[in-house]
Amino acid sequence: xxxxxxxxxxxxxxxxxxxxxxxxxxxxxxxxxxxxxxxxxxxxxxxxxxxxxxxxxxxxxxxxxxxxxxxxxxxxxxxxxxxxxxxxxxxxxxxxxxxxxxxxxxxxxxxxxxxxxxxxxxxxxxxxxxxxxxxxxxxxxxxxxxxxxxxxxxxxxxxxxxxxxxxxxxxxxxxxxxxxxxxxxxxxxxxxxxxxxxxxxxxxxxxxxxxxxxxxxxxxxxxxxxxxxxxxxxxxxxxxxxxxxxxxxxxxxxxxxxxxxxxxxxxxxxxxxxxxxxxxxxxxxxxxxxxxxxxxx
Amino acid sequence: xxxxxxxxxxxxxxxxxxxxxxxxxxxxxxxxxxxxxxxxxxxxxxxxxxxxxxxxxxxxxxxxxxxxxxxxxxxxxxxxxxxxxxxxxxxxxxxxxxxxxxxxxxxxxxxxxxxxxxxxxxxxxxxxxxxxxxxxxxxxxxxxxxxxxxxxxxxxxxxxxxxxxxxxxxxxxxxxxxxxxxxxxxxxxxxxxxxxxxxxxxxxxxxxxxxxxxxxxxxxx
Ligand SMILES: Nc1ncnc2c1ncn2[C@@H]1O[C@H](COP(=O)(O)OP(=O)(O)O)[C@@H](O)[C@H]1O
Ligand SMILES: [Mg+2]
Numbered sequence: 001x002x003x004x005x006x007x008x009x010x011x012x013x014x015x016x017x018x019x020x021x022x023x024x025x026x027x028x029x030x031x032x033x034x035x036x037x038x039x040x041x042x043x044x045x046x047x048x049x050x051x052x053x054x055x056x057x058x059x060x061x062x063x064x065x066x067x068x069x070x071x072x073x074x075x076x077x078x079x080x081x082x083x084x085x086x087x088x089x090x091x092x093x094x095x096x097x098x099x100x101x102x103x104x105x106x107x108x109x110x111x112x113x114x115x116x117x118x119x120x121x122x123x124x125x126x127x128x129x130x131x132x133x134x135x136x137x138x139x140x141x142x143x144x145x146x147x148x149x150x151x152x153x154x155x156x157x158x159x160x161x162x163x164x165x166x167x168x169x170x171x172x173x174x175x176x177x178x179x180x181x182x183x184x185x186x187x188x189x190x191x192x193x194x195x196x197x198x199x200x201x202x203x204x205x206x207x208x209x210x211x212x213x214x215x216x217x218x219x220x221x222x223x224x225x226x227x228x229x230x231x232x233x234x235x236x237x238x239x240x241x242x243x244x245x246x247x248x249x250x251x252x253x254x255x256x257x258x259x260x261x262x263x264x265x266x267x268x269x270x271x272x273x274x275x276x277x278x279x280x281x282x283x284x285x286x287x288x289x290x291x292x293x294x295x296x297x
Numbered sequence: 298x299x300x301x302x303x304x305x306x307x308x309x310x311x312x313x314x315x316x317x318x319x320x321x322x323x324x325x326x327x328x329x330x331x332x333x334x335x336x337x338x339x340x341x342x343x344x345x346x347x348x349x350x351x352x353x354x355x356x357x358x359x360x361x362x363x364x365x366x367x368x369x370x371x372x373x374x375x376x377x378x379x380x381x382x383x384x385x386x387x388x389x390x391x392x393x394x395x396x397x398x399x400x401x402x403x404x405x406x407x408x409x410x411x412x413x414x415x416x417x418x419x420x421x422x423x424x425x426x427x428x429x430x431x432x433x434x435x436x437x438x439x440x441x442x443x444x445x446x447x448x449x450x451x452x453x454x455x456x457x458x459x460x461x462x463x464x465x466x467x468x469x470x471x472x473x474x475x476x477x478x479x480x481x482x483x484x485x486x487x488x489x490x491x492x493x494x495x496x497x498x499x500x501x502x503x504x505x506x507x508x509x510x511x512x513x514x515x516x517x518x
Contacts, residue, residue, distance in 0.1 A: 003405065017390075203388055209346070210400035210447070211376035214369070 011223035018196040022228060025192035025286075029232025029279055030239060032181035037240035037267060037275055038248070039174030043167065044271075045252055045264055050163045059127070059137065061144055062120040062152040066093060078148050079123060084131040084140050089124040093117050120152075134164060182282065189228065189286030193221055197290065221287045229283020233276040241266060298324050299345065299455070299486070304354030306340055306510075314340040315510040318354070322488070324454075327481045329497050330490040332507035338490040341507070342457050345488070346378055347371045358455070376404055379448025379485070381458040385440045387432040387447075393419070394428040397446045404451075414450055422446045422476060438469030445476045449485075456485045462493060474500060 015022045067075065072090065079088045091099075097116035101108045125144075127136055137155050144150045197204065207217055244266050252264045267275070299322040306315040315337045322328055330338050343349040344356060347363055355364050363374060387396050397418055401411045419425040422442040432440050441461060448456060458477065462470040474496060481487045491497070497504055501518035 202386070206386055206388060206399065207403055208372075209348075209375060209380050209386070210403050210451075211372040211374070211378075212403040213372045216403060216405075 007219045007223055010220040011227060014196055014200065014220060014224050015227065018199055021192045021195050021199075022224075025189045025228045025283075026232045026235065028185045028188040029229055029282055030235035032178070032185040032282075033233055033236030033275055033279055034239040034243070035181055036174065036178035036278075037236055037271075038243060039170065039178060040271060041240065041244055041248055041267055042252065043170045043174060044267070046163075046167055046170065048265070050167065059125040059140060059144070059153060059155040061123045061125065061148075061150040062154070063122065063150070064120070064152070066117075066121045075123070075148060075150075079125060079144070082140060082143055082147075084127050084136055084143075085125055086128045087126045091122045091124060093119045093121050096120070096122065123150075182278075185232075185282055186286050186289070189225065189283055190289040192228075193225055193287040194290040194293070196224070197221065218291050221291055222284060225283035225285075225287030226280050227283070229279040229281065229286075230276060231279075232283070233279025236275055236279065237267075237272050298322070298357075298359055299488075300355075300357040302355045302357075304344065304351045304356060306337075306344060306349065307352045313352075313510050315344075315351075315507075318510075318512055320505065320512070320515070322486065324359075324486055325481070325484060327478070327487045327502045328489070329502055329504045330488060330507065331492055331497065331504060332513075333492070335509075336507040337510040338507055339459050340510075342459050342488065342490055345455070346380055346457060347374055376400070376451060377454045379445075379451060379453035379456045379480075381441070381444050381448050381456070381461045383460040383463040385432070385444045387440060387443055389432050391431075392428065393424060393430050393432065393435070393443050396432065396443055397450050400447060400451050418446045418450045421449065421479070436469075438465055438472060441465060441469070441473055442476070445473060449476070449480055452483075453480075453485050456480050456487045458487070458489045460490055460492075462491065462496070467495075470496060 061079075063075075076088055076090060079085055094116045096119040097111075100119065101111055125140070127140060130136070131140065141153050141155060144153055204217060249264055299320070301318055301320040304315060304318045305313055307313045318341070330341060332338055340349065344351055345358070345363075347366065351364055355362055357363070358374070361374075366374065388399070391399070394415055398411050398415045401414060406414075416425060416428070419428055422445055424439060424442055424446065427435065427439065432443065435443070441464075445461070448458075456477065461477075462473050465473065470493070477487050477489060478500065503517050504514070505512065506514035
């Protein structure tokens with residue numbers, strides 16, 4: 001314990017003496033992690049909202065003719081028996097008509113004298129959460145066509161496809177850019193620590209000559225790396241929060257909340273913790289890399 | 298006891314810095330190592346404190362074969378050695394006290410043990426009144442005295458000095474020699490590389506002469 005405090009003090013002294021280099025390392029880590037956090041905020045929010053929306057994803061199957069009670073019951077049962085289906089609602093032409101009339105509002109008198117039968121009867125089919133995606137929709141549509149014999153089917157397929165590929169693109173972009181930046185940060189951190197080692201080579205030489213173990217020599221550099229990484233991680237959390245407040249919140253809201261539901265959220269606490277640990281890991285690993293080439297007397 | 302058997306060292310192929318060296322240095326001995334520049338004096342000392350490995354041959358210190366020693370055991374070896382250089386190798390951002398305390402700090406000694414021992418040693422070299430100064434505020438002779446104090450603070454079994462007075466005035470040289478002789482009197486084996494003929498004449502001891510990496514002379518006074 002006393003030993004640890006001693007090492008931390010030495011690490012802090014190192015950092016004070018190489019303030020500029022140290023700030024560069026912290027800054028790079030912070031920028032890399034901030035950009036990753038930025039992508040994460042967008043991806044998480046888009047995913048959250050698509051999840052909200054997909055709850056409303058429905059398949060609507062229109063019927064050519066209005067079925068009699070027995071056929072209706074048979075169809076209803078068959079659809080409900082499909083493993084992907086959560087619930088089925090039957091809408092009569094009259095119900096559809098009155099809904100339509102409601103939606104027209106003041107223009108409803110346009111419909112006066114029109115026969116309710118012009119609108120088809122339909123089933124509205126909601127899927128179980130697991131199947132609220134493109135693949136699930138596809139399976140159910142195929143089954144409705146082949147197994148139930150319904151052919152006139154509408155579903156939000158294109159819409160889903162677009163959002164799914166948008167999220168995939170975001171994730172990929174985030175991973176590529178983030179990975180690249182992490183790599184750059186690792187490189188810079190390890191070189192910064194190598195430079196501070198170079199600046200302190202006299203001390204390292206003397207240490208070694210008076211019998212310092214390699215653990216004794218290296219530990220402060222590892223601690224320095226970890227501290228730099230942690231500070232970079234904290235800076236990234238603060239930085240991405242500022243970005244989020246100043247800019248991301250508004251643009252995400254206008255982009256995603258057109259439907260007026262849901263809310264834009266900052267990174268959850270667990271993710272912030274992840275960001276911090278990523279920083280620490282980066283710093284530790286960076287200094288470990290630089291220590292492998294540490295000059296031995 | 299230092300035993301050197303058939304030791305050769307070549308930094309590069311076909312250019313031996315030391316060849317076929319055989320030596321025995323009993324415990325408590327005081328030995329000058331002399332010879333022209335490039336003769337291999339520093340190389341021999343580096344082999345002894347394991348900063349270099351011999352290309353061939355064996356070196357035993359107190360019966361321990363340091364040529365076979367693992368890298369992780371080297372610190373332990375050096376903790377029983379004091380090493381002094383021509384260029385002092387002090388840490389200029391640390392005070393005199395901190396410089397002398399450094400070997401003890403590295404060994405993880407307790408704080409109060411450290412202060413007491415450091416103060417004693419500084420008194421021995423006559424610098425107890427300068428303990429808050431920085432090395433560059435001192436004269437060359439004083440700086441070398443600090444370096445010697447740093448070597449002596451661990452009560453070394455072996456004291457190794459590589460041209461310790463090469464940069465110093467004759468009267469300062471006398472001071473430093475006095476410190477080495479004192480350490481020897483207290484039981485440290487002293488190995489001192491020098492080409493100061495005057496010093497050897499003045500304090501006659503065993504003299505080992507190297508030339509082109511070969512032992513050419515080994516005589517007692
Ligand atoms: N690190 C090194 N790399 C290559 N050659 C070296 C190195 N150190 C010393 N030498 C060579 O080894 C020989 C002996 O050098 P050294 O032991 O320093 O001699 P001295 O201390 O007696 O002046 C010299 O020829 C020198 O050039
Ligand atoms: Mg030399």
